[in-house]
Each structure stands twice: as structure tokens, then as C-alpha cells.
Amino acid sequence: MSKQPIGIFDSGVGGTSIWKAIHGLLPTENTIYLADSINAPYGPKGKEAIIALSEKNTEHLLEQNSKLIVVACNTATTNAIGYLREKYNVPFIGIEPAIKPAALQTQTKAIGILATKGTLSSELFNNTSQLYNNGVTIVEQEGEGIVQLIEAGLIYSDQMTELLVNYLKPMIKSNIDYLVLGCTHYPYLIPQLSKILPKHIKIIDSGDAVANQTKLVLEKYNLVNNAKIKSDNFFYTNGKPKVMKTLLNNVYDVKYLKF
Structure with missing residues (x-):
């Protein structure tokens, strides 16, 4: 299970700032990043809608066998992470302003x-x-x-x-x-x-704190990937792949995914 990916989702491309902090601290961990850009921003949508979107994102990441999920969105964390933790049997890392x-x-x-x-x-x-x-x-x-x-x-x-x-x-x-x-x-x-x-x-910002917390939770549940090989990192968006690819310095491929 340790080789399964860390799932990360945000209302859009912004959470790649969190991914960078996590990848920098945990370079051997496989990751899947999901950008729900078509629904960005989550802020004005109200709590029920935010929970529904967060649930949808979580389901996609669990279908890809994510061992841990980082809610790389302040709004989704503050409105939905309690619900997600109650519903799903997987560790969640949230983010809120520092x-x-x-x-x-x-x-x-x-x-x-x-x-x-x-x-x-x-x-x-x-x-x-x-x-x-x-x-x-x-x-x-x-x-x-x-x-x-x-x-x-x-x-x-x-x-x-x-x-x-x-x-x-x-x-x-x-x-x-x-x-x-x-x-x-x-x-x-x-x-x-x-x-x-x-x-x-x-x-x-909260990037380093989230990365450190991710490391602690992986260690707590014996989920650390100790493989000394290059990690696999996948990026998906239902918005504009080019925008996310630019933020990733064109190093990683970004796939369009309708979800």
C-alpha cells in the first residue's frame, strides 16, 4: 500500500503550490493531482455545494487507489473536511490560513x-x-x-x-x-x-506546514514509500491544461479530464 499515490485536489490549479511543497519534502511519493477548475472558485458556492464537489473529487482519487488525500483548498477544508473524514476510511490532510x-x-x-x-x-x-x-x-x-x-x-x-x-x-x-x-x-x-x-x-502561506503534516501522517500509518526510484506524478484538470502546465514550469504533462 505504501506505493499507492497521495491524492491531492483543489478547486483549480492553485493547489499545485501545495503539491510542490509535498513533492519537495517527499520526492519518492507517487502523487495524483486533481484540479476542479471548471467549478473554481469554491468560495461563493455555499457549504452544501462545496461538500458535494469535495466528495466528487475524493471519489475520483479513491478510484485511483489514493492512500491519503490532501484537500489542497482552504475553502474545501474549512467547509468539508469534517464530512469527508467521517465518510471515508482514508487519512485526510487539510489546509487553513496560517x-x-x-x-x-x-x-x-x-x-x-x-x-x-x-x-x-x-x-x-x-x-x-x-x-x-x-x-x-x-x-x-x-x-x-x-x-x-x-x-x-x-x-x-x-x-x-x-x-x-x-x-x-x-x-x-x-x-x-x-x-x-x-x-x-x-x-x-x-x-x-x-x-x-x-x-x-x-x-x-501554508505549503511547508501541509507537507510536514503529510509526512507525519504517512509515518503514523506506515504508508511511507521507501522505494528509491523516481516517483510517478499525474496531473488532471477539467479546465485549461496549459495554465497548470505553465505553473509546473512545463516539466510535467497535464491531462484534460472531464469530471
């Missing part, structure tokens, strides 16, 4: 969260925020329109720059010193964010 490290390290006592509507309005996010907002101002900003531009391959477009400037202005005025990226699409924006933000503001 509020804790930002809140513990801030010197200005103000941090910013850039996330989707579905994440910011979820019960899990609100519970986490309340744990760490004692004495810390958390400036929330919905990144409306960002995911759609990334899925269209318009990361470096004028529209993206305009959106980011408008979203970051209130955070900068609030004197944040940490910006937490609450969507797995957003790490691809770090070059632009770094140009807009003052240099003292640090950017945090």
Missing part, C-alpha cells in the same frame, strides 16, 4: 488575511481567528476575482495588479507586519505582492 504563526510573531499587533469568501465565512476559520485575536487586530480581505484571473493564466495582468493594490491598501494602512495567504492559488502572487507591500511585511 493565522497562528502570524499572530504569535507580529510586532505591530496587526496581521492581514487575504482569502476567499468561503474561507472567511466558514466556522473553522472564525474559530481559529478567535483563538489568536486576543490583542491582535486581524484585517480580513476577500480576494474576489483573483482565482478567476489565475485560472485564466492572467497572473501578471494589469487587472491582477489593480485588484491586489486595492486589496492591500487597507491592510497597509492598518500597519500589518504579516500577510497570511488564505488560498492555495495565492502563493503564485508572491512576486507581485512583494512589489506592492512595504519590505517589512512578511508573507506566510
Whole structure:
């Protein structure tokens, strides 16, 4: 069973940022990545729809004998991972904004969260925020329109720059010193964010934390693939394969799959 793949799904191409962190830490693990780009973003869809989409993605990955599933989507994690863990007999790794490290390290006592509507309005996010907002101002900003531009391959477009400037202005005025990226699409924006933000503001995403947790869970359930051979990594999307292939630096093939 250890040679079976790690299954990873996201509402689109953004979760490849999580895949990169996992593959970097666990290069011998076989992986299957599923991008439900046709339904991106999940945020505005409501909890029931998000659960249904997450269930559909999980079924596809289990059909490919995934030994563990990474929900590489903040919105799917905060709205559906509890349901998925109850229904399926396979370990799940979730992802949520890294509020804790930002809140513990801030010197200005103000941090910013850039996330989707579905994440910011979820019960899990609100519970986490309340744990760490004692004495810390958390400036929330919905990144409306960002995911759609990334899925269209318009990361470096004028529209993206305009959106980011408008979203970051209130955070900068609030004197944040940490910006937490609450969507797995957003790490691809770090070059632009770094140009807009003052240099003292640090950017945090959850990629390394998810990779470390994946490693711990594999070890816990004796699922580590110890084979010293090159891993097999498969990528599927129901959107535009070219966009994902570009984000993967054209190193990996991306197949279109209607699901």
C-alpha cells in the first residue's frame, strides 16, 4: 500500500503550490493531482455545494487507489473536511490560513488575511481567528476575482495588479507586519505582492506546514514509500491544461479530464 499515490485536489490549479511543497519534502511519493477548475472558485458556492464537489473529487482519487488525500483548498477544508473524514476510511490532510504563526510573531499587533469568501465565512476559520485575536487586530480581505484571473493564466495582468493594490491598501494602512495567504492559488502572487507591500511585511502561506503534516501522517500509518526510484506524478484538470502546465514550469504533462 505504501506505493499507492497521495491524492491531492483543489478547486483549480492553485493547489499545485501545495503539491510542490509535498513533492519537495517527499520526492519518492507517487502523487495524483486533481484540479476542479471548471467549478473554481469554491468560495461563493455555499457549504452544501462545496461538500458535494469535495466528495466528487475524493471519489475520483479513491478510484485511483489514493492512500491519503490532501484537500489542497482552504475553502474545501474549512467547509468539508469534517464530512469527508467521517465518510471515508482514508487519512485526510487539510489546509487553513496560517493565522497562528502570524499572530504569535507580529510586532505591530496587526496581521492581514487575504482569502476567499468561503474561507472567511466558514466556522473553522472564525474559530481559529478567535483563538489568536486576543490583542491582535486581524484585517480580513476577500480576494474576489483573483482565482478567476489565475485560472485564466492572467497572473501578471494589469487587472491582477489593480485588484491586489486595492486589496492591500487597507491592510497597509492598518500597519500589518504579516500577510497570511488564505488560498492555495495565492502563493503564485508572491512576486507581485512583494512589489506592492512595504519590505517589512512578511508573507506566510501554508505549503511547508501541509507537507510536514503529510509526512507525519504517512509515518503514523506506515504508508511511507521507501522505494528509491523516481516517483510517478499525474496531473488532471477539467479546465485549461496549459495554465497548470505553465505553473509546473512545463516539466510535467497535464491531462484534460472531464469530471
